[in-house]
């Protein structure tokens with residue numbers, strides 16, 4: 472599913488309008504009605520993810536899945552609810568993955584970036600590589616790929632029980648695996664880039680359940696009860712890097 476709208480995109484593009492949203496929320500004019508609304512199934516027994524980046528110290532920010540089903544427009548488009556009830560910048564409207572932003576942006580990417588690693592044992596079912604990886608946000612909103620096609624580099628793994636993990640916006644030429652290849656948890660897949668609809672170098676990590684529905688790997692009041700992570704960790708930190716096996 473090469474949806475263009477994955478990445479640290481709307482959040483970045485809409486950051487200029489954040490002050491308006493905060494004002495609205497402060498006034499209570501547009502506070503969304505949210506509650507424990509996600510009835511996603513529990514993760515399959517025996518499937519647990521490790522944090523899919525090999526250098527967590529290079530990750531400056533997480534922007535997660537939105538559990539608020541309302542689709543907002545215009546000034547409200549940052550309104551969201553993450554797995555434990557926090558709003559922007561911990562999520563943004565309609566986001567269906569977890570963005571892990573590379574600290575230092577393109578400078579860090581050019582200095583070697585960070586490795587994207589398999590979150591769990593699995594089989595490579597889809598890859599894309601060779602697409603322009605310096606797409607960036609523009610002040611007027613949206614993403615600009617400097618005249619190149621806006622196509623992401625990515626890897627998709629299938630795990631036990633048919634769960635998919637999807638790794639998006641990878642650096643061009645960095646994909647190390649081929650379709651059909653078996654990988655072990657922690658095995659290098661690629662490096663973080665900014666290909667496709669992405670305003671800054673980051674990994675968009677997305678999990679699909681066996682029915683193809685995107686789910687939040689984080690457990691919480693607004694998500695499912697059990698975490699997909701081996702060690703979900705502190706709400707303001709990152710999941711643990713240890714593999715389940």
Ligand SMILES: [Zn+2]
Pocket residue numbers: 477478479566568569570675676
């Ligand atoms: Zn994303």
